[in-house]
Amino acid sequence: MRSWLAALVPVFAATFALAQPATDGRRTGYQDMSPALQQMEDDDSANPGMLFVQMGEALWRQKTGGADKACADCHADGSMKGVAARYPAIPAKGDKPVDIEGRINLCRTGQQKAEALRPESEDLLALTAYVVQQSRGEPIAPPDDPRLAPMRADGEKIFKQRQGQLNLSCANCHDDNAGKKLAGATIPQAHPTAYPVYRLEWQTLGSLKRRLRGCLIGIRAEPYEVGAPQWVSLELYLMSRARGMRLEGVGVRP
Amino acid sequence: MANVMVNAPKTARKGEVVQIKAIVLHPMETGYRVGTNGQMIPRNIIERFTATWNGEEIFDMKFSPAIAANPFVTFFATASESGKIGLRWKGDNDFDVEHSVDIAVE
């Protein structure tokens, strides 16, 4: 099935995005964006994602649930610094890793005695944005927990495995062809430094899972179910691949 | 209000020209897109954005469907006296959101 590969070659125009000098060659999608969008992300008074951070802060301070507790009642201001940089992680009394959204819902149901927030709902995105924003500028620091190793390895396997009707792996684009153009857009290396992200194509804030889902649909693969472990496994691998890169907080992307 | 973000100085000198920035959560659905069900998604936009300074109108902007989602607007105003800068967005489906910020003018 290699004939389609030849057909794809003209699609990958051999243009390389200007690379900023980096000691290990890793680049974020921010570096691939136009100055206008970089400015939009950098300016807190203009970044549309900051509206969600503000909404998230209001929710963070709001008492809710059967326990009538706010997140702020347990978590002092400043205590979330560094948290997003070391997620996904296994919660204290659990055995499966969760991402930030999963951790927020564990608190909602377990501590606040409230209903879990729906995936991609405005409230969950806002709270996630608020938590992630507290780690803006922090280097990504996946935890050393040995229990995470098999899931992370699973994530790496998914990343490198060809799938879908187009028989492409994530690595085909994001490792082998990052920097080249695809339908006018620069292929990023796909480091999750800016999630949840205000993506212009969505005209709203969205999670990493939403973006991964879009990629899977794009290569004509069946996306995993909501709540499937593969999302977290992939994120575990992506975060370890991006180890040391700084989190942007809520970013802006085309 | 949680779904509005305003950036304006908290203090200003009398006569100083200050910049006011505001963003409001709104899908600004143009009415020109077809949804995944094959049906046209109905138009749902903000039509008008107005600003007042202690009740006196200082800015009035008519939006079209060409204004991007979660509309962001910046404009300028001369600081006259302390009080409230009021902002209001009105549009389709009885959308009517007001928000105000305080400013101290010396």
Place this chain on the structure above:
Amino acid sequence: MSGRRDFLAGAAASVVLLPAAAWASPDSLALAIREVVGDKELREGKVKLDIPPLVENGNTVPLTVSVDSPMTDADFVKAIHVFNEKNPQPHVFSATLKPRNGKAMISTRIKLADAQKVVAVAETGAGEFWTASANVIVTIAACIEEPS
């Protein structure tokens, strides 16, 4: 899964929803400008239109219009209008201003359906009309991309 744009086919393969004649064109742009300006002379100058020449996504294009004006009672900008050439309709926004704005400068973010010209028209208190325009190339268009 339906509704997802096929990124390999490129943006050019997007579906046009309305007959092309129904969308804005250089004629409807000219008409929209005429509705504002009437028979008065439309002069180039005083207006600065800041918009990136190439945008990745037409859904959110930053734009700043500024007009060189002292904004005094004797000499001020009373309205700023922005138009487009190829969206489904030619208007972008209209804003009314007064001397107390102090500075005739507005920033916002707009949608552009295709590579096209954007035109800003400023009307002064004395009834003069000034204009500037800019051409923008849009990699991924607004309006004609299906939601995903």
